[in-house]
Amino acid sequence: MSEQRKLTSQSEDFSAWYLEAIQRAELMDYAPVRGCIVFRPEGYELWERIQAGLDARFKATGHRNAYFPMLIPESFMQKEKDHIEGFNPELPWVTEAGGEKLEERLALRPTSETIIGHMYSKWIQSYRDLPVLLNQWANVFRWEKRTLPFLRTSEFLWQEGHTAHADESEARAESMRMLDIYAEFAEREMAIPMVRGQKTPSERFAGAVDSYSIEGMMKDGKALQAGTSHYLGQNFARGFDIKFLDRDNQLKLVHTTSWGVSTRLIGALVMVHGDEKGVALPPRLAPTQVIMIPIGPPKLRERVMEKFDVVFAALRQANVRVRSDVSEATPGFKFNEWEMRGVPLRLELGPRDVESNHCVLVRRDTGEKITANLDTIAERVKTMLEDIQGNMYTRALAFRLAHSHRHVNTLAELHRHIAEKEAAGALAGWVLAGWCGDDACEAKIKEEVKFTSRNIPFDPPAKKSHCITCGAQAAFTLWLAKAY
C-alpha cells in the first residue's frame, strides 16, 4: 500500500484500467506459468462467496458434489467426435510420469463429460438409478492463444454439473432450471443483470444438442458469457454407452446435461461495477463490507478509539463484515485505497462525531456522505448495504438498457451504427438483429464487424422481422455484440 498512483481512465483505455484495477486491489497476480494467474486472498474470497451461494442452490435442488480425476486418457476424449474437435487444439498433455514415458497421453481436463460419462455407464443400470444429479468444483485447463486474467486463462476454477435423466423433457427441464439458478444468483448476489437465451449452433458447446447462456454487459459495452447450460441429448450416452433398463423393460440411452460457471465471474464483477476509482464490489459478495477509519488529530485519538472499538464490535455482532484501518497513513490516502479495493461502505469517526454520538458513512456506489446516529448504527449500516446492493443492480441494468440498440436492420446500418458511436467516442454496445438461421449469414457479421451472436434471448425487447445479413425473413432474434 505504499505507492498511490491514479489508475488509467476507463474511457481512455478500458483494458489497461482493468489490468491495473485487479492488480492494485490485489485480486490477482501474474504467475510464472504461461497464461496462469494467482488468485490472491481478496480475489479468492470472492470465489469462495460465489461457491457458497451457488453450492447452496445446487444442493437445494437435489444435487450432490463429487470429484473425478483430472487426467483424461486420450482415447476417452476421442469418443465424442465434436467434443474432441472442439477441445483438441487447447489441450495440455501429460506424456511422462514417475520417470517413464506413458503408453497413452493423458489430457488435463478442459471439462469432464468424457470421464464422467464413463463412470455413469458403470453406475446407471435401471430407471431406479435415475436421475443422477452431480456437480464438481475443480480446476480445468484450456491452452488458449490470448489470455486475460479471470476471463481467459490456461488454468481456471469452475464448477461443472453433470446430470443423467430417463427422458428428454426431464433433461431439458434440468438444463433450464440451472440456467435460471445462474441468472438469479448473478442478479441477486452479484448485482449483474443477465440476458438468458439460446446459443446459435456455431456457438454451441462441443458435443451439445442445445446450449444456453447468460450474458452480461461490461462497462465497455462488450458482452461476457457468464454461465452456460447444455442439453447434451444422447450424444455422450452413445459415446460412453450409458444405458438403463426402463420401466417398460426396454434398454435405453440416458439424456444428459452439463452446466458451468467459472472464476471469470470475478472478472465480470470488476468490469460491470468498477469505475475510475477502481474496483467496486456488491455488498453481498464483498469480503469487507465496511471499512472503519478513525479521523482527527492524533492527540485526540485515544478518546475516538474507545468509541471506535464499540462501533466495530456492534457491527461484528450484527454479522457485518467490518474491517478497520488504523495504520499511520493519512485519512485521504486510506479513503482512496479502500475505494480502489471496492469496499461498499466507509465509516469515518472523529472527535466531533464522538461528542455528537454520530459518525459519517460514505457510499462507494454514489460517493454520498451520510451522518448516522451511533445508537442504531448496525441497523443503519445493514439497511444501507442492502440499498447499495440494489442500486448497483439498477445502475448496471440502466447501463445495459442505455447501450442496447434495436434500430439496426441491415449490415450496412450496423456498420454505420458502429462508425457513429466510434466518432462520438461512445460505446457500440449490443445490437438486436434478425437472423434467418443460416450459419453463413452469422459468419458474415463476425467477419465484417467482429460482432458475434451472443444468444437468442428468451425475452427479446422486440422481434426483428428480417435477417440482418441477407434480408430474408428472420427465424430468430439475436443479440449481437463484441464479446470477451
Next chain:
Amino acid sequence: MSEQRKLTSQSEDFSAWYLEAIQRAELMDYAPVRGCIVFRPEGYELWERIQAGLDARFKATGHRNAYFPMLIPESFMQKEKDHIEGFNPELPWVTEAGGEKLEERLALRPTSETIIGHMYSKWIQSYRDLPVLLNQWANVFRWEKRTLPFLRTSEFLWQEGHTAHADESEARAESMRMLDIYAEFAEREMAIPMVRGQKTPSERFAGAVDSYSIEGMMKDGKALQAGTSHYLGQNFARGFDIKFLDRDNQLKLVHTTSWGVSTRLIGALVMVHGDEKGVALPPRLAPTQVIMIPIGPPKLRERVMEKFDVVFAALRQANVRVRSDVSEATPGFKFNEWEMRGVPLRLELGPRDVESNHCVLVRRDTGEKITANLDTIAERVKTMLEDIQGNMYTRALAFRLAHSHRHVNTLAELHRHIAEKEAAGALAGWVLAGWCGDDACEAKIKEEVKFTSRNIPFDPPAKKSHCITCGAQAAFTLWLAKAY
C-alpha cells in the same frame, strides 16, 4: 443396493475388507486412470465436512485462502535441492500443450512450496508485510508405484498452508499451532485419537528443517500419518530469495512453514471405526446421522407414515441430518444396508410404537436398542449422537492403548514380540523404542522388521533408556510401527 453379500472379515483379510467396505458404502470407485479414484458423493461429503471444519479453524487463526497454478516449471522444482530429490521420482510432466512441444517441462504439483515461494518473494518487501498466512485447497499429484484408495493415489485432494514469518520462533510457533489444530480436529470431529510428535530426519519432508506429524492407529494395528506440519527454516527463502527489510533496516530471509492434510483422512475414518458390518461414521462428520425406517405389515403402513413424517420433520427442524428409507426392501435388508454405510443411528417406527408413542433407536457403535419417547425425540437423538461420538473416540483410544507396547528393549525382543503376536493371531501394534539418533540404527529396524519410526512423541508414555538397535544411550524415544 440390489445385492447384499457379506463383507470379507476384518480379521481374515483387513485389506480386502477395506476395499470392499469403501466401495459398498459408495465412498469411491476406481477410475480408468492409473492410481486414480472417483470420490463419490458419500465420500466427497465427508471431505466437504472435513474442509468446513478445518477451514473455519484456519480462518479463526488468521489464515486466508488463495489459489496458485497447478503447473510448476521444472526450473522451479530444482531450486531447493532436497525438495527436487524427494519429489522428482513421483512427478507427472506436461510436455505438450496447445498442439506444441513446450520449451520447459511443467510438473503437476506434488506440493506448492516452490511456486508459492516465488510469489512470496514478489509480495514480501518489509517486516510490515509479515506474517503472510495463506492456505490453499487443491488437487495434487504423486505418481507412486503402489496405490491404495484414499491413502495413496496418483491424484488426491488436500489443503496446504504456507506461511512466512520474520523470525524463527514465530515460524516454529506457527507450525506447532497448526499441528495442534489438526490433532484437535481429528480427535473432536473424527473421533480419532492422535499422537503428536516430531519426525526423525529420515522421515522429514523434502526441504524441511523439522517435520511434525499426527499419527493414528488403524484397526489392523498399523499407523497412519494423518497430517504433517513443517518448519522449513530459511531453505525455501534462500532458494526463492524471499527477503524483507526488518525494523533494524537489515535485509533478512524469512522463515517459512507448510502444513497439510489430505483425503487420506477419509481412509483413516474407515480404518479406525469400521467393523465387520462395514463403514462406521462418527456423527459429527456423517452425511446422514439418522436413518429412519418404517416397520410392520404394509396394511398398517399408512398410520405409521403419518407419525413417521412428524418425527422426520422434528429431527430436520432440530438440524439433525436425517434420511428415510421407505423403499420396497425388507427391514432386515435395510438394517444391514445402512449399517454397512456407517449411519450412526437407526430409528425404527412400527404400528405398536405409534400406539405407545415410542420408537426404537439402534446405535451403530454398540448395537444397543433403546426405546425412546416420541415427545422428546429430537433432544434424545441429539444427546445420543453426542454419546456415540464420545464412545467412538473412547473406543479408538482404548484400542490404541491396548496395542501400544513399551516392554521392547532390543531388536531381538522386537523380533520376538512380532513373532509371538503373529503366532497368537494378534496385532503387533505400535512399539515404543529408544533411539540413539543414528540414521543407520533407524534404517536397520526397517530393514529387519519393516517397522518404521512414526514420530518422536511429545508426550511419550515412558522414556526408553537405550537404543533398540545398538544399545547405546537413547537420545530419543520413538513410536515404531508398520505404516500406511
